[in-house]
Amino acid sequence: MVEVEGSFVKVEAGMVLGCDGVGSTVARKAGFDMEGYEVIPTVQYIVVNCKIEEQDKAHFYLGNEVAPKGYAWIFPKGDGVANVGIGVRGKPAKSYLDKFIKQHPGMFSKAKVVEVKGAPVPIGGMVKELVKPGVAICGDAAGQVIPLTGGGIHSSITAGKIAGELAARAVLEDAPQLMEEYPKLYEDPWGKRIYNSLKALRAIEALSDDELNKLAEIITGEDIVDLARGLNIQRVAMKFIKHPLFAMKLAKKLLS
Ligand SMILES: Cc1cc2nc3c(=O)[nH]c(=O)nc-3n(C[C@H](O)[C@H](O)[C@H](O)COP(=O)(O)OP(=O)(O)OC[C@H]3O[C@@H](n4cnc5c(N)ncnc54)[C@H](O)[C@@H]3O)c2cc1C
Structure with a gap:
């Protein structure tokens, strides 16, 4: 049943794709196995009159004081405008974001928040069941x-494209079994990367602030990008395999 202008209409379809975001009604109603599905709250402000150096860079802030088991971000947009946001786990996101802004008067003393957005982001990895x-x-x-990044635009678009094309063929060719190809076709571009990035997230979120600071001294930009994207995490693991602290706390977990 679909609600259209206040009344319910019965709609029949050869194939239904649930692309309805966090807390998907389709997933719930169809009884998908959502084991491991985990969301974190995020809040993002659009802020004007900021004074941010290095306008051409995205800025990320980690640490249990700043953003418990998450991170704060600043995406400069030019002309003193920036997206300033935070994702945390088990704590109220907005109060941590307000605290973060207060603690950086150099950037935000004259700043004004002009738009507030908040939404949960699923960071527990891809569910095992994609098709029924x-x-x-x-x-x-x-x-x-x-x-690790909470980025889902590119990975969601790819999923929609693969599933949409298969669904069209499944209906036109009366071949519903074609939908079984969707998880397989998704695995290579994104499924593996999501899984690897989840491993990196689990390892990094277990580090104390002291350990994060030590890691910051030896990790390179390339390592961070590889971990965040879930690419080449074995290369990063091998770099830390003999480190007295990070062999167990990072490398072993990345290789597991
Ligand atoms: C604050 C914030 C910042 C982010 N920043 C980034 C970023 O910089 N880069 C990045 O890659 N990702 C980012 N993400 C994540 C990204 O936005 C999502 O992963 C992506 O939008 C997921 O796309 P989707 O189509 O699956 O879901 P959505 O974008 O949530 O779309 C689902 C759609 O379904 C509709 N819908 C739901 N239920 C119904 C219903 N019953 N009837 C009709 N329509 C319905 C909703 O209205 C919505 O339009 C961010 C997320 C947040 C919250």
Whole structure:
């Protein structure tokens, strides 16, 4: 049943794709196995009159004081405008974001928040079940987000494209079994990366602030990008395999 202008209409479809975001109604109603699905609260402000150096860079702030088991970000947009946001776990996101802004008067003493957005982001990795007879789920609905960054636009679009094309063929060719190809076709571009990035997230979130500071001294930009994207995490693991602290706390977990 679909609600249209206040009344319910019965709609029939050869195939239903649930691309309806976090807390997907389709996933819930169709009884998908959502084990491991985990969301964190995020809040993002659009802020004007900021004074941010290095306008051409995205800025990330980690640490249990700043953003418990998450991070704060500043995306400069030019002309003193920036997206300033935070994602945390188990704590109220907005109060941590307000504290973060107060603690950086150099950037924000004259700043004004002009827009507030908040939404949960699924960071627990992709759910195991993507397809059931006559229905499939894509994007945030299926946890197809890179866990370490919370980025899900690119990975969700790819899922929608793969599932959409298969669904069209499945209906036109009366071949519903084609939908079984969706998880397989998704695995190579994104499924593995989401899984690897989740491993990196689990390892990094277990580090104390002291350990994060030590890691910051030896990790390179390339390492961070590889971990965040879930690419080449074995290369990063091998770099830390003989380190007295990070062999166990990072390398072993990345290689597991
Ligand atoms: C604050 C914040 C910042 C982010 N920043 C980034 C970023 O910089 N880069 C990045 O890659 N990702 C980012 N993300 C994540 C990204 O936005 C999502 O992963 C992505 O939008 C998921 O796309 P989706 O189509 O699966 O879900 P959505 O974008 O949530 O779309 C789902 C759609 O379904 C509709 N819908 C739901 N239920 C119903 C219903 N019953 N009937 C009709 N329509 C319905 C919703 O209205 C919505 O339009 C951010 C997320 C947040 C919260």
